[in-house]
Amino acid sequence: MEFKDLEIFQMVAQKGTISEAAKELSYVQSNITSRIQKLEAELNTPLFNRHNRGMRLTPEGKKLLVYCEKILSLTNEMKKVVQSKTEPAGKLEIGSVETVMKLPVILSSYNKKYKNVDLSLLTGVTEQLQEDVLNYHLDGAFVTEADPHPELVTHEVFQEELVLISDNSISTFEQLKKEPFLCFSKGCGYRARLEAWYKDHNIIPLKVMEFGTLETILGSVIMGLGITFVPKSTASQLEVRGLVQCHYLPEKYSKINTVFIRRKNAYLTSTLEKFIETIEQSKGEPAYPLAF
Template sequence: MEIRQLKTFMSIVKLGNFSQAAQFLGYTQSTVTTHIQLLEKELNTVLFERFGHQLMLTTDGERLYDYADRITKLAEDAKNQLDNFDVPRGPLIVGMPESLCVYHLTELLKEYASLYPDVELKLKFGIGSDFRMLLRKNMMDLAFFLEENIKDSDLVSEFLWPEPIVMLASPGHPLAKLECVQAKDLREQTLIFTESGSNYRTVLEESLAKAAVRPRTVLEICQIQTIKQFVISSLGITVLPLVAAKEELAAGMLVALPWQGPDFNTNAHLVYHKDKWLSRTIQSFIRLVQERLLK
């Protein structure tokens, strides 16, 4: 029985299926399956059973989870207590929205990797709701949030900077000719978004719902670069951080629409769980963020 097998087992339980656990851990799905098969063979039992599409723990699986939780925590505690090295090392899992990574954090991540080559830096893209779950399950060390405020009592947050958000269209789009754009003007328009749950997308969707406005189509695309290309091609309009569109705005490929609805603007925060043990690796990352990014 290996610690990594137990961690794989716990990740499946926390995330609900093999494929998400594989994606989170950076394994192939076959590797995750092999880990579970080896555990089941060694323990001479079955750990999971399926009811339709639902994955459930067997009774033995539930018993193993309690042991696995204690074993992995003891292993981590031992590592933390016995690690007397001054140089940060080991894994560091950091969550962040794509826009922050690409347009704000690239140089910082490059510098951190150069300063601390023994750290295994793992980046997870997503949104606040994903990060909250992973921080609370101790499956993520730190996360960058794009939200107006962080009010969760179990999370520690540090304000970094305000993040302006803009509504974008191609210069030839009919809405680009208006002196102001309101919720009613978005009726029968095609909206192009990143994944659901982003703060500024939620603000716009709530504004449209309040005005009883239904867009013609909502396209959900995970890549910001693809979203911009679609908007440049007049396939729809979008809402993105201003920093993500600065080059296209300066080149005249995109225009910022004069939105007259609720404010989209949000803030960047660095967040971790209040019960998280801040290792040297985590402390060094927080310190570099404070030195390079606090404004």
């Protein structure tokens, strides 16, 4: 069994089709097919169920994928350890929730200092980003603080206040309770906080509408589609311009920490170490509000 076979198996599992995996890896489809067949013969078990729309992992394939991800992650870590230099270099994959207002400051500062690092950013909700870090898909991520996970190290970034925002036609909490709630998908820390407020006050929102980007949510609020719960720093400029109105909830629901997480047992490369240093240095820097 070769590492390349495991990489191909992992890619087919992720993409669900031979053609998509071949495109991603720049291989011909016949090569991908023969590698998978070779792996199945070596392990003496089918790893995929083939169907008209692609390929789905068998129970044995799902078990192999868990080990495959660990093996490939350790292999990548091994290369980083052996090749580690004083000057950060190589790939750094970071995740973030969409509302980290200090993110441009951190990324810009890091990129200017360490030009040999290929820095990439993935956005998502807290729950999914935490899973991506735990499963070695990301080197680290900016998330909203939740219950500490034993396999993660947490670095504080900043604390902020969440506010309910609506268009200017809404002035009372009774009106707010009747408005649709505009939010990210399940797993978002801000959504969880407002849902806790709803539950504690026996409120059932008229409608919950999920969106993929912060810009779309804010634009929809401005147009009167519903309300949302976001950091005050995100809404402040919109409020100053008279586009939205802020409504404040008790500290139990509104105070929230943004943290940077990484795996506890992963080797701390100079690339990631310098990124964490940059986060620490940014604490005294002002955040840049979202332009809208």
